């Protein structure tokens with residue numbers, strides 16, 4: 310299945326061009342499995358780690374669907390909401406949406422804590438197509454009436470198990486309670502502990518389950534990264550590292 314080509318998905322031209330520009334040749338397994346289903350509007354339960362290409366697995370088909378069904382952005386609203394546990398991840402996801410969607414004229418915004426909320430409030434006034442957010446700041450702005458999720462088309466929850474570890478579950482539940490009944494939901498997690506299974510059950514409607522985690526590994530490090538422990542004198546660390554890199 311991973312021998313599919315990106316051409317098979319028949320993405321709108323600006324997206325196919327972006328894929329060529331990124332020099333992605335073959336879809337990764339999660340991309341091969343998820344992209345056709347997301348294009349069809351199905352809900353997804355993706356068990357996948359970072360490094361598997363999962364960001365493109367949802368960003369590309371969502372950008373395609375937005376481009377095929379253009380609507381002006383509504384005040385304080387977004388059409389796609391991506392929730393991410395940390396500000397760094399949110400920025401990375403937003404950066405990917407910008408890179409893939411550069412020629413699509415979609416308005417996009419990233420909302421996270423630790424910085425002034427004023428520019429975020431101002432940008433949300435007109436509304437955006439894609440909003441990438443961390444849970445705390447999103448809820449803050451929702452509670453103040455600056456963000457309205459009632460007109461949303463797609464909700465993406467990324468790294469759900471990390472959200473749990475970071476204590477975001479109550480916030481996420483509050484966000485989910487404000488989502489419209491009719492929506493597409495995509496749910497990604499590297500592991501599936503019980504509270505995450507329950508969260509997914511409540512959120513997803515007849516999801517397509519995609520599991521690209523090797524069964525024997527419960528950790529969140531991808532297979533292609535080889536790990537070894539080497540004991541070495543502190544003073545020799547640099548030398549050893551340079552030897553290994555060579």
Ligand code: AMP
Nearest residue numbers: 333335336337359360361362363364365
């Ligand atoms: P992610 O798992 O979303 O964090 O992606 C990991 C990295 O893989 C990112 O740097 C992507 O740009 C890159 N990537 C995603 N899809 C592909 C692909 N089909 N071929 C090559 N690289 C990819």
